[in-house]
Every structure is written in structure tokens, then in C-alpha cells.
Amino acid sequence: MNAFRGDRPSTKTAGSRKRPAGRAMPAVTSALAGVVTLLTLAPAAYAVDTALQDNRSEGRAAYRSKQHGAMEIRFGPYRPDIDEEFGGTATPFQDIYGTGETVMFGLEGDWQALRIPHFGTFGPGVQASFATFSQYALLESDPSQRSAQPTNMWFLPLSALAVLRVDVLYRELKVPLVPYIKFGATMTLWEATDGLGVSVVDEVAGQGISTGLTGAAGLMIALNPIAPQAALDMDNTTGVNSAYLFGEWMVSRVSSFEQGLETGDSTWQVGVTLEF
Amino acid sequence: MHPKAPTQLKRHALGAFALGVVMTLGPSPADAQSIKVEATQFRFIREEPRSDYPFWINREDCVKDDKRDPGAGTYIEVQPNLSPVGNYSLQVWVARGADCTDQEIRLTQGSCWKVLDEIAKINNTIYKIYPQDIVAAGDEINDQTCDKQVEWSTTLFFLLLDGDTLLASTKWTETQVDTKAPPPPSTLTASGGDNAIFLNWTVTTEDQAIDAQGFAYYCSGGGMEVTGVAGASGEGGMGGQTQAGVSCVAGGLEPGAYPDEATRCGSTGSPSSRSGVVASPGVADSRVVIENGVTYGVGVAATDRVGNVGTLSPLTCAMPEPVIGFFEHYKASGGRAGGGFCGMSLGPTGSRSGLWAVALGLGIFGLRRWGASRRDARARGRTA
Numbered sequence: 001m002n003a004f005r006g007d008r009p010s011t012k013t014a015g016s017r018k019r020p021a022g023r024a025m026p027a028v029t030s031a032l033a034g035v036v037t038l039l040t041l042a043p044a045a046y047a048v049d050t051a052l053q054d055n056r057s058e059g060r061a062a063y064r065s066k067q068h069g070a071m072e073i074r075f076g077p078y079r080p081d082i083d084e085e086f087g088g089t090a091t092p093f094q095d096i097y098g099t100g101e102t103v104m105f106g107l108e109g110d111w112q113a114l115r116i117p118h119f120g121t122f123g124p125g126v127q128a129s130f131a132t133f134s135q136y137a138l139l140e141s142d143p144s145q146r147s148a149q150p151t152n153m154w155f156l157p158l159s160a161l162a163v164l165r166v167d168v169l170y171r172e173l174k175v176p177l178v179p180y181i182k183f184g185a186t187m188t189l190w191e192a193t194d195g196l197g198v199s200v201v202d203e204v205a206g207q208g209i210s211t212g213l214t215g216a217a218g219l220m221i222a223l224n225p226i227a228p229q230a231a232l233d234m235d236n237t238t239g240v241n242s243a244y245l246f247g248e249w250m251v252s253r254v255s256s257f258e259q260g261l262e263t264g265d266s267t268w269q270v271g272v273t274l275e276f
Numbered sequence: 277m278h279p280k281a282p283t284q285l286k287r288h289a290l291g292a293f294a295l296g297v298v299m300t301l302g303p304s305p306a307d308a309q310s311i312k313v314e315a316t317q318f319r320f321i322r323e324e325p326r327s328d329y330p331f332w333i334n335r336e337d338c339v340k341d342d343k344r345d346p347g348a349g350t351y352i353e354v355q356p357n358l359s360p361v362g363n364y365s366l367q368v369w370v371a372r373g374a375d376c377t378d379q380e381i382r383l384t385q386g387s388c389w390k391v392l393d394e395i396a397k398i399n400n401t402i403y404k405i406y407p408q409d410i411v412a413a414g415d416e417i418n419d420q421t422c423d424k425q426v427e428w429s430t431t432l433f434f435l436l437l438d439g440d441t442l443l444a445s446t447k448w449t450e451t452q453v454d455t456k457a458p459p460p461p462s463t464l465t466a467s468g469g470d471n472a473i474f475l476n477w478t479v480t481t482e483d484q485a486i487d488a489q490g491f492a493y494y495c496s497g498g499g500m501e502v503t504g505v506a507g508a509s510g511e512g513g514m515g516g517q518t519q520a521g522v523s524c525v526a527g528g529l530e531p532g533a534y535p536d537e538a539t540r541c542g543s544t545g546s547p548s549s550r551s552g553v554v555a556s557p558g559v560a561d562s563r564v565v566i567e568n569g570v571t572y573g574v575g576v577a578a579t580d581r582v583g584n585v586g587t588l589s590p591l592t593c594a595m596p597e598p599v600i601g602f603f604e605h606y607k608a609s610g611g612r613a614g615g616g617f618c619g620m621s622l623g624p625t626g627s628r629s630g631l632w633a634v635a636l637g638l639g640i641f642g643l644r645r646w647g648a649s650r651r652d653a654r655a656r657g658r659t660a
Binding site: 082085086089090092093095096097133135137138139140141143147148149151153189192194195196199200201202204205206207208209210259260261 | 467468469470472474553555597598599600601602603604605606607608609610611612613614615616617
């Protein structure tokens with residue numbers, strides 16, 4: 001959960017140069033930038049025509065379309081770690097919305113820009129999700145009672161990701177499992193409303209944008225082996241090479257590096273992936 | 277030849293020429309017997325112009341008839357094209373299906389009623405027709421004239437008459453009478469919020485009018501809960517509102533009566549709405565200030581597309597009071613976030629540069645891939 005909290009004391013080595021809180025993040029993002037830059041220098045000659053590879057390995061003349069990317073529909077429980085901001089001294093989110101979670105729905109599109117032979121694919125992706133929380137406000141005269149006035153929140157996380165899918169097991173060993181990892185930057189738009197419009201306190205509007213980092217690790221289960229002919233037909237007619245069910249564990253720290261609302265969460269998500 | 281003969285001839289010739297000019301330029305008998313009313317010559321004058329169904333007469337048009345209530349401001353202006361010669365009269369008759377150009381029908385059957393009778397004047401003269409004359413349908417006008425709920429397709433006949441002889445006529449069919457508003461909600465609950473009242477109501481299926489347009493809310497401070505008042509049974513919900521079996525009374529609001537627009541405190545333009553909110557500030561068409569700690573009586577009336585506002589629902593009482601929403605609680609706890617989407621915090625400068633580096637790297641990567649694919653395509657083209 002705290003994997004990306006580079007500013008935590010536990011992550012510092014004894015000999016490291018002392019940095020102010022919130023300064024470790026640049027190192028992480030810069031490292032990611034380095035990885036991406038290295039990729040730009042990777043020789044394009046390694047790219048392999050997936051269709052050709054499939055035809056050779058399966059020894060049949062059936063048409064398999066080229067594979068360029070993936071699209072995901074996903075959902076899972078979500079509850080932002082807003083109360084972490086207060087270090088246990090206050091729990092405003094829990095006081096209003098309780099301890100439960102809501103369902104977050106999302107869409108993701110990946111460009112599998114690079115095929116690494118005998119390993120998998122790598123490339124950038126974008127993800128957009130949405131979740132809402134709804135409750136009735138507490139009566140100021142008796143906070144144990146709810147009023148009739150709604151107090152709602154919505155969250156719209158937008159992520160730019162680097163996605164690595166290791167499909168060598170599936171493609172070369174015919175084991176229908178594809179592990180993957182994702183890492184990237186997230187920008188979450190959020191808004192608090194009160195049934196009349198955006199909540200405002202002392203002329204401060206209850207809306208904003210939090211930025212941070214997101215990582216996920218998951219496993220996709222290929223559905224093609226269940227109905228190979230249907231999968232081939234789908235490829236021929238729609239260009240979808242493979243369909244998967246997936247489950248992943250996602251960790252995000254999205255608080256504008258402890259300057260904004262912490263909208264990150266550690267949670268699981270499931271969904272469907274289509275590679276095309 | 278008489279010495280004066282040439283002069284007389286000249287005079288006769290000039291006279292004949294002048295007569296010819298007068299006969300050529302003057303109105304022909306056909307012109308004198310024509311009358312026209314175009315859409316631009318028929319104007320509904322109201323204090324607040326209406327964009328939907330501007331030529332229709334609703335209950336408010338009837339109530340605000342400028343003839344019976346001078347200064348109320350509602351009447352019809354007509355500027356017909358006519359070229360009368362002689363002492364003709366312009367009459368406007370109204371009917372629901374009958375042909376008022378037929379003298380027998382017009383004068384004997386009672387299915388036509390006259391709303392204007394004036395001396396026909398030259399073009400561009402404005403004639404006024406008053407809504408209550410049309411709604412009354414020939415009956416005596418009284419306080420109940422506008423309260424009768426009717427939906428009529430009417431025809432206005434503009435007649436140019438010489439005595440009882442019809443010289444010319446034209447019809448206007450764009451004006452209909454619709455004073456029938458949808459019935460009010462059958463039940464209403466209200467609950468207090470922070471300087472706001474949240475409303476919920478129900479409408480029975482058979483009460484839903486085809487031309488329903490929405491609902492209007494009416495509020496009056498000083499609402500009071502009472503027991504045993506027949507016909508004024510609002511229902512209760514959560515805190516600060518009328519409880520079940522208890523009714524609400526408030527000055528200026530009477531269930532079942534047409535509401536006073538001075539008490540309007542909001543509206544919704546959706547006929548399928550079953551909830552609404554009354555608040556200050558923030559509601560555009562509210563004429564009532566809603567304050568915490570004051571008990572308000574609230575009623576809801578249905579509205580239709582012609583602009584009719586129906587009678588008030590049973591009243592219910594509610595008292596706005598301060599509440600604690602998430603953002604209030606968050607800021608009171610010392611929360612640091614908020615300020616709007618433009619107040620975006622990207623974090624420390626270092627991390628921001630890292631994010632830009634990621635974006636730049638992805639951009640370069642994409643460009644290289646795009647360039648490589650173009651080179652491949654060119655190579656394939658040369659091979660082919």
C-alpha cells in the first residue's frame with residue numbers, strides 16, 4: 001500500500017542525503033522516465049509480426065490479425081484514503097460515509113507498442129475510472145441524526161500507464177495465463193456536492209485535482225482455449241485476437257504528494273481484456 | 277367656332293384626365309372589401325412575454341386582463357390590413373367550430389360570441405381584444421370567469437360589415453384557450469436542510485396531464501403544525517418537517533386554491549420530477565428567502581406547457597437548520613484540499629518535472645514508432 005511513498009522514513013538509508021518530506025517522489029518518477037527513455041532507444045528490429053508468429057507456431061493457414069493493443073473494462077471496490085491525511089486525529093470521510101466501499105468502474109486502452117520476443121508486450125496505456133459516494137448530511141444540532149440534505153462525492157481518476165504483459169506462457173507454452181504489471185501517473189478529479197451544487201466552505205470550493213502514482217500487478221486468464229474456433233472467428237470478423245478475464249491488485253497514492261486530497265486506495269479490480 | 281371653344285375643350289379634357297387619374301389610383305370596390313390578419317399583425321401583449329404557445333390564452337392571461345384590471349398588462353393587439361370605404365364596421369367574433377361568417381349562425385344560434393365591434397379605420401390602426409371576452413364565451417364576466425377549466429380550439433373571425441352585410445372576412449386559428457392546469461401532487465413531504473428545504477411528492481397515475489410541464493413550489497414563513505385540519509394533510513419525513521397525521525397552515529397558502537405568485541420559492545421544469553429543493557440563495561425564480569430556524573409552510577402546484585399553474589397541494593411544514601456535510605466536516609477537521617479544478621496542485625517542483633519527463637519519454641517513444649512504421653511502409657513500397 002505504501003510502496004510508492006518514497007518519503008516515508010523507512011525508505012531512507014542511513015547514508016542518504018537528507019531531503020525534505022515529499023521530495024522522494026521525483027526520484028521515482030524520474031526513474032520511470034528513464035525506463036521510458038530507454039525503451040525509445042530499443043531496436044525496433046525486435047518487433048515481430050504476431051500474425052506471422054502465430055501462423056508459424058500453429059502451423060495453419062488461418063488468418064490471424066496483427067495485435068496492436070488492448071482494451072479493458074474493469075470494476076472493483078473503492079474507498080479513498082482521505083482520512084489518512086489526519087493521521088488518526090480525525091476521520092471526516094468515515095464519519096459521513098461510514099466504513100463501506102463503493103464500486104469503481106473503469107476503462108483502459110493500451111498500445112502494445114513493443115513486442116519483446118519470447119517474453120511479452122510493453123507499451124503505454126490510459127485509464128479512466130469513476131466512483132461516487134452518497135449520503136445524507138448530519139444534523140449540526142444532533143450529529144447522530146441524518147438530515148434530508150445530500151452530501152455526495154465523485155472521483156474521476158485518469159492515469160497514464162506503462163504496461164508490461166508477459167504472454168510467453170500463453171503463446172509459447174500454451175498455458176493460458178498472462179501476468180502483467182502496470183505503473184504510471186494518476187490525476188484524480190474530485191468534487192463534493194450538497195444537493196444544491198458544489199459544497200463551499202469559507203469561499204473554498206469542494207472540488208479539486210489530486211495527482212500521484214499508481215501501480216498494479218495482475219493475472220489474465222485467456223478465454224480463447226475454451227472456444228478456439230469461436231476465438232478465430234472473432235479475430236477474423238472483429239480483429240480481436242484474444243479475450244481474457246483478469247484480476248489485479250492496485251495500489252495508488254494520489255494526494256498531490258501530500259498537498260491535496262488523498263484519493264488513492266489499495267484495492268482489487270477485476271474485468272475483461274480484449275487484445276486487438 | 278366660338279372664341280372660347282378651345283378653352284372649354286381644354287377644361288373638359290383636363291377634367292376627364294383628372295377623373296381618369298382618380299379612378300386609376302383610388303381604391304377599387306374589390307380592394308375596399310378585403311381584410312387580412314397575418315401572424316405579424318397579431319400580438320399578445322403580456323408583462324412577461326411567453327415563448328411557448330405565445331398565442332394561446334391561459335388562466336394567467338385571463339386573470340391579468342388589462343380591461344378588467346387596468347395595468348395588469350395582458351391583451352391582444354391586432355393590426356389588420358383593410359381598406360374600407362364608407363361607414364363600415366370591423367367586428368371580431370369567436371367560435372368553437374361554428375362558422376361565424378354565416379349571419380344566421382352568428383346572430384341566432386349563440387355559438388358565436390362577439391369580442392370586438394368598432395368603426396373600421398385605415399390601415400395600421402391597432403385594435404385591442406381582451407382575453408376575458410374570449411374566455412367568457414358570451415356569458416357575463418365575473419370573478420369565476422377565469423377559474424373555469426377549459427381547453428378550447430377557437431377560431432377568431434374578423435368581419436368587415438356594412439350594416440348587416442358582410443363585405444369581407446378572414447379567420448385566425450392560432451389562438452386557443454387552455455385554462456386547465458394539471459392537478460396538484462396528492463402527497464407532499466418536506467425536510468429541512470441548511471438554508472434549504474427538500475421536497476418529495478407523489479402524483480397518482482390518473483392525475484398526470486398530457487401537457488404537464490413541471491411543478492412550482494410555494495413557501496410562506498411562519499408555518500405552524502396543527503391537528504385536525506381537514507384537507508391540509510401533508511405527510512412527514514425526516515427531522516424538521518410535518519409528522520404524519522399533523523397538518524400545516526401558513527399565511528398566504530391555501531391548499532386547493534390557486535397560489536399567490538409572491539410566495540413562489542422555486543420550480544422544476546420536469547413533469548416526471550418527484551422531488552425538488554427550495555433554497556436561498558441559488559434558486560432563480562424564488563421570491564422567498566429561506567432561513568435556518570424559521571418554520572415554513574410549503575405547497576406544490578403542477579404547471580403545464582401553456583404556463584398554467586394549478587391549485588396547491590396539501591401543505592407541509594419544515595424548518596431549515598445547519599447540517600454537516602462531508603466538505604464542511606473535512607475542512608473543520610483541518611483538511612488541506614479544495615479550491616476548484618483550477619487550483620490544481622501538482623506537488624513539489626521536482627515531482628512535477630518527473631511527470632513531464634514521463635510524458636516526454638512517452639511522446640518520443642511514440643514518434644519513433646510512428647517513424648519506423650513509415651519507413652517500413654516505404655521499404656515495402658520499393659520492394660513491391
